[in-house]
Amino acid sequence: MTKRTSADVRAKHKEFLFPSLANYYAESVCLDEGNGSRVKDLDGVEYLDFFGGILTVSLGQAHPKVNARVHAQIDRLGHVSTLYPTVGIVDLAEKLASTAPGKLKKAFFCASGTEADETAVALAQMHTGNQELIALRHGYSGRSMLAMSLTAHSKYRGIPTQIAAIKHAHAPYCYRCPFGLSYPSCEVKCARDIEELIQTTTTGRIAGFLAEPIQGVGGFIDAPDGYFKIAVDIVRKYGGVFIADEVQTGFGRTGEHMWGIQHHDGVEPDIMTMAKGIANGLPLGAVLATTGVADSWTAGNISTFGGNPISTAAALAVIETIEEEKLIQNAATQGALLREGLLGLKARYPGSIGDVRGKGLMQAIEMVADEVAGDRTPAPDKVGRLFEETKKRGLLIGRGGLYNNVLRVSPALNVVREDVETAVRILDASLATFAS
Ligand SMILES: Cc1ncc(COP(=O)(O)O)c(C=O)c1O
Numbered sequence: 334m335t336k337r338t339s340a341d342v343r344a345k346h347k348e349f350l351f352p353s354l355a356n357y358y359a360e361s362v363c364l365d366e367g368n369g370s371r372v373k374d375l376d377g378v379e380y381l382d383f384f385g386g387i388l389t390v391s392l393g394q395a396h397p398k399v400n401a402r403v404h405a406q407i408d409r410l411g412h413v414s415t416l417y418p419t420v421g422i423v424d425l426a427e428k429l430a431s432t433a434p435g436k437l438k439k440a441f442f443c444a445s446g447t448e449a450d451e452t453a454v455a456l457a458q459m460h461t462g463n464q465e466l467i468a469l470r471h472g473y474s475g476r477s478m479l480a481m482s483l484t485a486h487s488k489y490r491g492i493p494t495q496i497a498a499i500k501h502a503h504a505p506y507c508y509r510c511p512f513g514l515s516y517p518s519c520e521v522k523c524a525r526d527i528e529e530l531i532q533t534t535t536t537g538r539i540a541g542f543l544a545e546p547i548q549g550v551g552g553f554i555d556a557p558d559g560y561f562k563i564a565v566d567i568v569r570k571y572g573g574v575f576i577a578d579e580v581q582t583g584f585g586r587t588g589e590h591m592w593g594i595q596h597h598d599g600v601e602p603d604i605m606t607m608a609k610g611i612a613n614g615l616p617l618g619a620v621l622a623t624t625g626v627a628d629s630w631t632a633g634n635i636s637t638f639g640g641n642p643i644s645t646a647a648a649l650a651v652i653e654t655i656e657e658e659k660l661i662q663n664a665a666t667q668g669a670l671l672r673e674g675l676l677g678l679k680a681r682y683p684g685s686i687g688d689v690r691g692k693g694l695m696q697a698i699e700m701v702a703d704e705v706a707g708d709r710t711p712a713p714d715k716v717g718r719l720f721e722e723t724k725k726r727g728l729l730i731g732r733g734g735l736y737n738n739v740l741r742v743s744p745a746l747n748v749v750r751e752d753v754e755t756a757v758r759i760l761d762a763s764l765a766t767f768a769s
Contacts, residue, residue: 339363339375353491357732358724367394370745370752372729380724383744383756384731388549388581388695391610392654393745399613399650406646415442415636421645428652429621432591435601439627441620442640446580446608447475449618450543453576453604454479456622457541460603460629461572464498465535467527467542470511471504471735473550474543474578483543486550486735500534502527502564504548505556508688508699509709516557524563531571539573541603546593549581552734553697553741555690561597574603574626580618581695584610585655585746588665588693596692610746613651617644660746667748668693674757675742678764685715685768694748697733698740711736715768722763728756 342363365375370393372382426440443449458464474483482496503511503523512522548554565575582593603626608618675698679686687701687709702710716738723730731741
């Protein structure tokens with residue numbers, strides 16, 4: 334077989350794939366193999382991967398335990414659909430129920446985060462008998478018609494919002510407070526404003542509120558303490574349920590807890606969605622709901638790929654490894670080190686770095702024109718530059734934010750101290766080439 338090169342794959346990508354599938358970097362990286370946090374491209378260039386396929390390869394590439402389970406399962410039974418119960422599907426459902434906050438107990442499996450969010454919204458509507466839904470500006474829910482309507486980024490909406498019943502509340506975006514206020518003297522006005530949003534733009538009875546505990550694609554916008562309690566109390570007052578979208582924040586990503594919402598005291602979701610990190614890269618999404626809410630879905634319901642035996646085998650291996658290797662604690666420890674490193678960069682480049690935020694191994698820096706001069710104009714060009722410089726030095730990172738000016742850093746949960754230090758060193762050397 335002729336050896337494939339990056340140039341060849343880039344050319345074929347351009348010729349045969351939708352052009353809307355944009356790749357990172359001026360010259361895209363064609364990854365071909367990986368081990369743990371190290372990945373290699375087709376030309377043999379090695380990188381330290383600090384984005385993990387968008388927070389998805391939660392245990393690193395080619396994880397021995399996950400791969401062993403996947404190999405064993407695929408040789409035994411590859412697919413049955415949701416029409417047949419399997420050991421994998423019931424064991425995973427039971428395991429998820431044991432880790433979930435509050436009274437979440439029953440599971441529905443699908444193949445992506447988009448489907449999980451779709452299912453959650455339909456379930457909220459069936460349960461409450463109400464149609465209208467509150468989502469958040471800067472939120473991202475996926476690429477179906479409903480998920481695009483929930484999503485609040487114009488660049489991910491090829492067509493106008495199709496679902497009229499969705500209202501977007503202000504995001505808890507403290508660095509760019511929509512009310513020009515500061516926390517905590519703001520008294521979390523962004524959460525309190527949801528009441529007026531419901532009173533003025535809905536029938537006054539809503540199905541629910543869907544929100545990410547930390548807005549991922551939005552640039553790791555981390556709601557301040559108190560936000561979710563206030564918001565969810567208002568939502569319940571008007572008949573709605575709370576859907577926590579844990580697609581990015583789940584499975585220990587935020588450190589200290591299995592789920593991002595558990596950082597917020599006194600808040601229990603009625604429905605929770607998850608995908609990405611659940612199965613180390615195998616396609617799997619899930620919805621968890623309380624028994625009372627799950628029972629409201631009385632219509633038929635099938636998912637061909639949902640809870641596929643191979644994906645559930647991988648997911649069980651992921652959760653067992655998180656528990657056995659204490660990776661939630663590792664996310665907290667290495668996350669603290671990463672945060673300290675990023676804050677050090679903010680001190681060295683105070684003009685370019687406006688904000689450092691996130692929890693655990695979900696950390697971001699927002700780049701602006703000149704923070705020192707008080708000019709917070711988003712600087713996507715600086716992030717573009719940083720991308721090219723870090724690539725040259727062997728580090729892969731992520732990008733996000735409505736203005737495309739946020740750098741997202743999210744290594745595998747089992748990342749080691751030396752790799753965090755290397756990543757921060759590379760970021761520093763890269764920023765030194767252009768940032769002030
Ligand atoms: C918070 C959140 N919800 C839902 C989705 C959609 O997931 P998927 O791409 O698996 O459909 C994403 C994807 O990035 C996400 O970040």
